[in-house]
Amino acid sequence: PNLSMFKMEIKADLLLLNGIVMTVDREFNVVEAVAVKYGKIIATGTTSEIEGLKGKETEVIDLEGRPVLPGLIDSHLHVVGTGLLLSQINCRTPPMASISDICAAVKEEADKAEPGDWILGRGWDQVKLSDHRNPTRWDLDKVSPENPVWLTRTCGHIGVCNSLALEIGGVSKDTPQPVGGNIEKDEGGEPTGLLEEGPAMILVRRHIPPTSFEDTVKAIKLASKAFSEAGLTGVVDAGIDSTTMRAYQRAADEGGLSVRVNMMLHGKIGDETPDESVNRINDFPITTGYGNDLLRFLGLKLLIDGGIGGRTALLREPYEDQEDNRGILVMPVEDLQRRVDAGNLAGMNIGIHCAGGGAMDVVLNAFEQTNKKRPVKGRRYSIIHAYQPTEENFETCRRLGIVVASQPSFLYYLGDSYHENVGDERSKWLKPHRAWIDNGIKVAAGTDSPVTPYLPFPSLWASIARKTEVLGTQMGTEQRVTREEAIRMYTIKGAYYTFEEGTKGSIEPGKLADMIVIDRDILTCKEDEIKDTVVLRTILGGKTVYEA
Template sequence: MNVLRFAMMAAICIGGFFPSASSDALVGDKLYRNAHIWTGDKKAPRAEAIVVKGARIIALGSSEAMQAHVGKNTQIINLAGAFVVPGFVDNHVHFLVAGSDLTSVNLQSATTPEGFKNQVAEHVREMSANQWILGGNWDHELWGGSLPDKTWIDDVTPDNPVAVRRLDGHMVLANSYALSLANITRDTVAPEGGVIVKDDRGEPTGILKDNAIELLMKVMPVPSAEEMDKALAAASRAALSNGITQVHDMGYDEVGGLTWNNLEAYRRARRNNALKLRVYSFMPLTEWPRVATYIEDNGRGDDWLRWGGLKGYIDGSLGSGTAWFHQPYKNAPDNSGFAVIGSTKLSNMIEGADAAGLHVAIHAIGDRANDNLLDIFESVSKKNGVKDRRFRIEHAQHLSSSAITRFAVLGVIPSMQPYHAIDDGRWAENSIGADRIKRTYPFRSLLDAGASLTFGSDWFVAPLSPLEGIYAAVTRRTIDNKNPDGWVPEQRITVEEALRAYTSANAYAGFMEKGTGTLEIGKLADFTVLSENILTIEPVNIPNVKVLRTVVGGLDQYIADEGPVDLGTVE
């Protein structure tokens, strides 16, 4: 088998391999031909055709050469000159919450308090009495920066509790009904790492930040298995239509969390052969002893569904004013943000989880949060000894100069979401000033320093599309069209670098590089077919490119209506 593999690898370099088609081992189930293929493999970056047998790739090369792998039952798919890349991997999603959001109230388009209220009122008309209204994803920057208030919606939601989140997930607006259920009053003291916003009279406005959101979670209903399954199906359809073949699901433990229920929904789908894309399911860092025991009893999963990753937090978000900085916010001189957890407690959890062989990823936004977390990672690595641990910092948005070099030195992975740069770029300088902006979403600097930069969406917080993420990283044009040459343009990267961040780098960040991330013989047949070659078109046109087909493990999980036709079985 090693000799066969060597021969097939050699075939890529010479444009094709011509074995006898009588050998069943070399006859493919499918031949995808007539394409422009970017393999992501630096040794053999281009091909025209892929041969798939079962779930894996058995050959790549020219369309002519790959005919040698066609048998009487081989299905031939003509890709009609389309562009093929390794399947996109999203390094950071809140998958099932985002799936349920597709049927929840959506406030992303609300640009005035009146619009906010009207959209909630319209949604509540479809709800039963006492049914929770969730979702939201509002952005107060769209109407000038003032936070919403329960009085905006109380009169249109008298019979329904409301908990609608800001788009970053670090603030929630609750109506009076929900506050009453949670017994949040003027006398309620916010938990450590959280804020209950109160008005001049000391009454809660309905805004809860970070750990204070947990007060609502205690009274919220647990989603049923049927609701979870529907959310998974909806989220999967959305991901596959965007060319995504694998996600790293960070769960969501603020509102509608219940990350363990997420894992059970994934396992239920896997047992029923209903999982359509690959999932790496992260659990809360606080649950690390339970996760370690769970792995002892259940293993770590398979190529379709894996677990053993842990997600934690050190601070909040820039938009909520809770990201932790060394210096105060420019627009709030008495506020530098804060840590949502004590450094000693966080360090002890990371040390225990790492010693147990678990994979740790921590959310950090502000420069002080990132510096503090890098210190913890360095300390834990020294205490627990050298091993392949692949610590990750989720978002890594605002970095000190020293932090940029430390990522590579410590082997810590910056797990970033480039769309945030073109969204936050509209207003971030007003929050933290011109100097810190130079090191905000510093893609170019991290790559130049040797860090293993990885990309994703942070969906529901931002759009799911990897093409929009690539566009954001390459152009850095803010969504208000006010930075046509790029916001902090020196941090732009190339399309190929962004592609690697969405494919091979993400596979590495999830311990899946042996099976996915590049198109090579023996790897899983996960790839995405695009309408245009994004390496050659103008980067500003990348968001207009269409996903024509998404293949996961050799299965056509998504085919666009306007996609190339299937030429059928060879007679």
């Protein structure tokens, strides 16, 4: 670049020199150095070129050959849930190898708690447990008879509770099945403690004391710090209420927000009726794009099915060994359409959780219908998760400009249960990133934390390797993406999803100086080493917000 004018007139606030800087520009150019002024990138090039922008007050970081990436963007997660999980029982495998391990952790918490206090945890996956089954009320009753217990499965679509919690929720053998949910019952009709999907889970969850405003602010700050340490500089928080948005403002005002956030409003809160949802959406005071570089409003988030790991995602065909189970549609089609139309007419971007193929068909039809009321093309509506597309789905997405918000981490952390639940052949087509990209559809990556850990490099690696965590099962080699494509999914495609590709997502002059320094070159290292990448420094707007 011609830097003679810069050298005469301007000196940088920050220089990064002697590195392997992956710009993620259109050509995926790799340079040695970057210059930053007023929080934005002003030049990239060789170290000798960029050194000319050094002034008396310039901070200089000698990268000593280390790689630099644009700050990573998680296109779909839950910030408060991630922050709160840090203070709940971690039921994941590892560390939990069995139901008895989970119960021991519950007992430890119950022994410290006052009678009546709720014991909360999250993260189990029955396929990874040595018992190879879900926990039940009877497991939990043995270790917590005086404290209600609520544990959420890793997917977030199934919960298990003890008998005391069922009693508090008024759930018995006589409780009718809620529309869009399922109360699992044994052969005698007794509830097992397992509640599937929101309409069933809310029967008990509504009795858990709500998180206070101050604790919500604290959770946001905790999660923000954790994200910075992991190399995330941007996230989409999918599905929050207006009070949480106010908590974000408080966290930002107090200097506790070190990650850029795009907020999405819940399309349905609790057991809200369609009329109540529509009125709330209509009364919401802002629409897509409102905010600043740190905190913005993206749009409306809806959910219509569950997950494949818990066999609640709505498939087009039955689950393995369950001819009568194709999953759950958690919201009637007509209710979904009313909420989609309300968001559309209010000018909102809309993203909808649709894991199974049957759910994808429902959602894309809803987008087709609302498109007749107000055009969708160019407004970057999204399908979230999107495991099982058809050629017809590809065509609809191309025509309407739909973006896919996908979580490659599911293939790694949840893939073993997926493989068991839909079989070898169908599992090869779950999250087919290669096919999405080849069909000209933008794919943004993420983790859906706390469903899977927010760490971006295992997720980025999973889109390349497509292997499961426990058994190392290959989940469709033909759907692998290249390393450059995987990086783009976590950077510029995430920025595109939120209409910010002009300001972030790559290291180019004029863009926000969001960058991370890492310990290995993920373009050339051994493939399986990508997931173990360590973040050494995270820079947000030219300021270091984390240093190892």
